Amino acid sequence: MCRLLAYSGDPTFMDALVCAPNNSLVRQSLHACEGKTATNGDGFGLAWYSDREEPGLFRDLRPAWSDENLRSLCAQVRSPLFFAHVRAATNTATTRANCHPFACGRYAFMHNGQIGAYHKVRRRLEALLPDELFDLRAGTTDSELLFLLVLAEMERGEKPAGAVSRVMHQTKELMLAAGVAEALRFTAILSDGQTIWAFRVACDGLSPRLYLRERPGATIIASEPLDSLRDAWTLVADNSVTTIRHGLGAVTEPLAITGPCWPVAA
């Protein structure tokens, strides 16, 4: 399991969330409070939007807690919309290409969760990718694959929630066909530089948590509260999609996946 956060709001220095808080993401790389694993030391990454349509991407395979470049970059770069992620690998290699966030065109994506028994369905899932997205596959994680599958659906005209819904359905079907009993859990955040879509879905109703904090001019969504003001953070419902737009705040809606093995959204 990993730890992640996304910010949308008035341009802010990234270190205000990534490095400075009591329970900053850098702190969580060594001592996460709520994750399955306390240590999230298998690399880290940032994606941030500034003057260009495409996001900046900075990922490295060293632990976040000791990386000077990460600290310096976060202290310098001010952004109205950024992602940060610290990774705890589950059976895939510690490489830059396996670190989150992933980016493609103007989209950025990061994930906390997993495809149970991934190796049993990886090949069939990759076969669903159109050639041009397959060519962009740089690493070996289930997370990057899910991102590309969601993009493929969006290229076919789906909106993000619909795309995720279809990919979850397809993935679970392939898992069932392969006799996989392990769960599919997908807590993930996607953005096109304007809007953030945050998802919590799992076939067993146990998707990793997301917490939301809204202040005037700033919305934060994260795996766990960044500070001890627990009341300021709202737990996001499972089986939902939260849409965040600067100036419009956050809206959480149920996200139902079709198929008998999925929970009915609350």
Added chain:
Amino acid sequence: MCRLLAYSGDPTFMDALVCAPNNSLVRQSLHACEGKTATNGDGFGLAWYSDREEPGLFRDLRPAWSDENLRSLCAQVRSPLFFAHVRAATNTATTRANCHPFACGRYAFMHNGQIGAYHKVRRRLEALLPDELFDLRAGTTDSELLFLLVLAEMERGEKPAGAVSRVMHQTKELMLAAGVAEALRFTAILSDGQTIWAFRVACDGLSPRLYLRERPGATIIASEPLDSLRDAWTLVADNSVTTIRHGLGAVTEPLAITGPCWPVAA
């Protein structure tokens, strides 16, 4: 293009070939004489056999010329059969998983050459892999893919030369079907820990060179001579396979690939 060497003979410290000679492989990482590129700084690797059936593997993405671990390991480890490789990447990422040699079970493999317009056929080639070998794919290079394809043929009962021949034929067919005019060039070395098979094949007759040096108790095959004793090094013929067994020396035989677009072996 990359630079590589393989050794078979009386157990010897690896630094005697990798670090010490005038034109050692470490030297070639910065100043290769015969390669397409003088600099081979996109990682390096060693595979060596000792007391276990499986080879040891040591690969890193830093340039060989400055790596202290490489120097120390080569100074300590004595082996009767080892590979060394310095990489000049062609359009794939600089990661450990993309560094040569590759290993699978008791086999080790390294490559100098390329599948022209690789991205146009990568997917179809990967589709030829049986599931269990596909699962072992850790990187994104054409070299690793060719290794796994050769292993797949060997699992079906082919000998190494026959397996390479079939994979070359198949790959070229797929390239033709995809309209690829670029060449397929394959200078590669394979071992099971007992025997070394060294290949030079290319559909345009321009496979990267290999040089052979035989001394009592020691056979070396390398991309370029390691020292200035040019007469001691024999250029290996194109379209050939060289089989090296300790005590039996090296035997080079023509290797003809079936199909109209391949040169007839001399």
Added chain:
Amino acid sequence: MCRLLAYSGDPTFMDALVCAPNNSLVRQSLHACEGKTATNGDGFGLAWYSDREEPGLFRDLRPAWSDENLRSLCAQVRSPLFFAHVRAATNTATTRANCHPFACGRYAFMHNGQIGAYHKVRRRLEALLPDELFDLRAGTTDSELLFLLVLAEMERGEKPAGAVSRVMHQTKELMLAAGVAEALRFTAILSDGQTIWAFRVACDGLSPRLYLRERPGATIIASEPLDSLRDAWTLVADNSVTTIRHGLGAVTEPLAITGPCWPVAA
């Protein structure tokens, strides 16, 4: 605080201690049981003796738990005397040169402990080094500095225990002169390839622990037991030096440091 182990005995594959046990050193890199910090992810290192007088050295700044090179090397290399170390940095950078073990000529050294308020005395301590040892200083840790200071005493004719005793005394004197109240703690292991000297000294009687396990043909000393056979592991006394020679087993003797601020050895 770090975790470490040393082995002396019949040549053995390093993975038998570093990777295989329930509480192997690799396991301790992520989940140490007894250390001050559960995570020891700031690099790792091996030093091993084989056919040459100087030890092999392999150190990297990535966490041990995910390093493929470490696993492969430990699976291949058999040694009669080796060290392994996983690091939890205390205020010095995560670099290879700051990873333990350190080596100089035929000596290898690793350390768990610290010079309290090191930055207040670093410069004065470095001034004690003779030029030729100062030139070998590659990193910035207190540990490397203590190693070089011990070597300097040994070059002046001291035996290892006497050298450590003098360096502890000198260091504490400089700490007092600089008004440092923090403790000096030194749990460290030194070898010349034949003998292992393991030290536990601390001015406050709180040196990090060492456990000893002796079997026919094998002596292991480590920061914490490597398996659940707790009875097989003997806690080494504080303020002591343990001398281990192959065939002669381990002998622990009191090590008293001169000066009023040091505990009297038991």
Added chain:
Amino acid sequence: MCRLLAYSGDPTFMDALVCAPNNSLVRQSLHACEGKTATNGDGFGLAWYSDREEPGLFRDLRPAWSDENLRSLCAQVRSPLFFAHVRAATNTATTRANCHPFACGRYAFMHNGQIGAYHKVRRRLEALLPDELFDLRAGTTDSELLFLLVLAEMERGEKPAGAVSRVMHQTKELMLAAGVAEALRFTAILSDGQTIWAFRVACDGLSPRLYLRERPGATIIASEPLDSLRDAWTLVADNSVTTIRHGLGAVTEPLAITGPCWPVAA
């Protein structure tokens, strides 16, 4: 020898100089035209000023030519004053702390050149540093040491040119006292975020070159022209200091070092 560039002017994306030109700094990392060494693959670095007084610092020990983070950062960050450097190491380790630029407070610094027989005077030069600057020494290069020595002079009230002049004089005196016949060469760039000072001095009149290009709203100074418009680039005189201030352009003045062994500035 290394390759470097500095920019002052209207805020510009760093990739416009670092990545895009025909002879960009990234290109020079693999194929420098004018350097002593064609390959500058021993790490790289950026220092840039934006909204904070202190510069951002991004350095890594991999070759610049293959670093995705470097490319992405340069594509995103717009700065009115930045440095970039690719390194060819001369006898010091390839570590982040040995990569240029160096930063201290609001100052950034990078260097091309060397203290001849550095190991013979390193210790005596380090002894000249005041404690608080000594504590900031993170690496082992002569370059970082010269930077800290210059800062020490500036803290004593010297202006940059005077500080460099004194440090050159002192260093050469120590070299002479140590019997060093090798040259002291210092092509270096310093900034406080407002002004750039570029130095070319060498006791043998052979300091590495600097070229200047001035356009409305943009001044570039670099080791070699970044493009084929050779006429647009002016070779900076040896034994000089060039002061660049945004809006005021560049002014080059002679810089004479006191002492018999120094050339008289032209």
